[in-house]
Amino acid sequence: MDYKEANFTTKVYEVVAQIPTGRVMTYGQIAALCGSARAARIVGGIAHYGDPNLPWHRVVNKNGVLASGFPGGRAAQAALLASENISSDSNFKIDVHTLIWHPNE
DNA sequence: CGAATGACCAAGC
DNA sequence: GGCTTGGCCATTC
Secondary structure, three states: OOOOOOOHHHHHHHHHHOOOOOOEEEHHHHHHHOOOOOOHHHHHHHHHHOOOOOOHHHEEOOOOEEOOOOOOOHHHHHHHHHOOOOOEOOOOEEOHHHHEOOOOO
16 A cells, blocks of 8 residues: 555555454554544544444454444444454453554564 | 534543 | 543544
8 A cells, every 4th residue: 555645534444454353453543543643533433434344343442342333232343353363351341451453563 | 615423532520 | 430521633414
């Protein structure tokens, strides 16, 4: 992919699409990578109105808990995560210390 | 084009 | 310690 000339939404698509299996990212992290550290809500908005083919199930909030408005509920998202060896607890919370990934590692 | 929304975050009570 | 309020900023109607 090319470098600049990308709108916020386009960058979010790229970032989310590049999250490796078995890893997750936070909305704030993605927003910061896209140029607006405070635009975490926008990432969520894109997730709702944007491309449904992207692995949004790998995106969680800063607390390490699965998002709320996921189609089918958090149980559906947890099931997808379980398919990728990501374990979530009874509160749909994941291990932020281990599973959070960032592209520069 | 203007106003409202939103899958969040941080601070306050 | 958990719940409520306000602010953020791009996208959508």
